[in-house]
Amino acid sequence: MVFGPKIRAKTEEEIGYLKENCLLVCETLALIASHIKPGITGMDLDEIAEEFIRSKGSVPGFKGLYDFPATLCISPNSAVVHGIPHNQPFSEGDIISIDCGTYKNGFYGDAAYTFAIAPVKPPVEKLLKVTRQALQLGIDMARPGKxxxxxxxxxQNHCERVNRFSIVRQLVGHGIGSKLHEPPEIPNFGKKGRGAKLIPNMTIAIEPMVNMGRKEIKQDPDGWTIYTRDGSPSAHFEHSIVVREEGAELLSDHKIIDESVKNNEFLALI
Incomplete structure (x- = not known):
């Protein structure tokens, strides 16, 4: 992973730009949620997302970055992250992890959400639920001095010890600002009291990537898409946050995505 300069607290103006971008990311994901149904393709969704982002005076944050070819990372079922949108139609029972980024006013936005086309098998539903819970538990730890x-x-404790799922080791969260990936790395595993210290007004993206089966992964020949090695399903949820004295402040907003999911008869709200 490529990172920028050393860890730096952001100004309130910079945080405002980040929040503007993260809100647009979530509005984009909410729009995408309204379109997901059996028969639609990843390429369809990618086109919708890019058109919407550009209509808001922003540009896709991922497209062209490190030569990534698309606006969205679309990773269905056993794909973990970094999936290139394809033209294979989605079907009932599919889960689809979608990561989106925008860039405007010199700053990035970043968030991800795993959608489930109903009906969803109970073990898969549990995977998504546990991943969302783990994200919130991680966010709860994001305060100065931690x-x-x-x-x-x-x-890691919630996913592996409590629920017996697996955390991907090679892929991590990150700082976010004028670069999409800034220090520090934010692994989804670790030991209490270790690693970089969190400081007020630092901005980070927390994004658990959780496999139903084993933690090992493999890369597709396309050079981007990451799959679980054993073919088991994987879930991915991400928030960008700012560390405040009183705790984490969300820059992204999954509630507007949830509302769109709830209004789509083809999706299961988990």
Missing amino acids: RVGDIGFAI
Whole structure:
């Protein structure tokens, strides 16, 4: 992973730009949620997302970055992250992890959400639910004086020790600002009290990537898409946050995505 300069607290103006971008990301994901149904393709969704982002005076944050070819990372079923949108239609029972980024006013936005086309098997529903819970537990640890390891421990403990799922080791969260990926790395595993110290007004993206089966992954020949090695389903939820004295403040907003999911008869709200 490529990172920018050393860890730096953001100004309120910079945080405002980040929040503007993260809100647009979530509005984009909410729009995408309204279109997901059996028969639609990843390429269809990618086209909708890019048109919407550009209509808001922003540009896709991922497209062209590190030569990634699309606006959205679309990773269905056993794909973990970084999936290139394809023209294979989605079907009932599919889960679809979608990661979106925008870039405007010199700053990025970043968030991800795993959608489920109903009906969803109970073990898969549990995977998504546990991943969302783990994200919140990690966010709860993001306060001044805590360390990156405290976030990772909270996520890992809930996913692996409590619920017997697996945390991907090679893929991590990150700082976010004028670069999409800034220090520090935010692993979804770790030990309490270890790693970089969290400081007020630092901005980070927390994004557990959780496999139903084993933690090992493999890369597709396309050079981007990451799959579980054993073919088991994987879930991915992400929030960008700012560390405040009183705790984490969300820059992204999954509630507007949830509302769109709830209004789509083809999707299961988990």
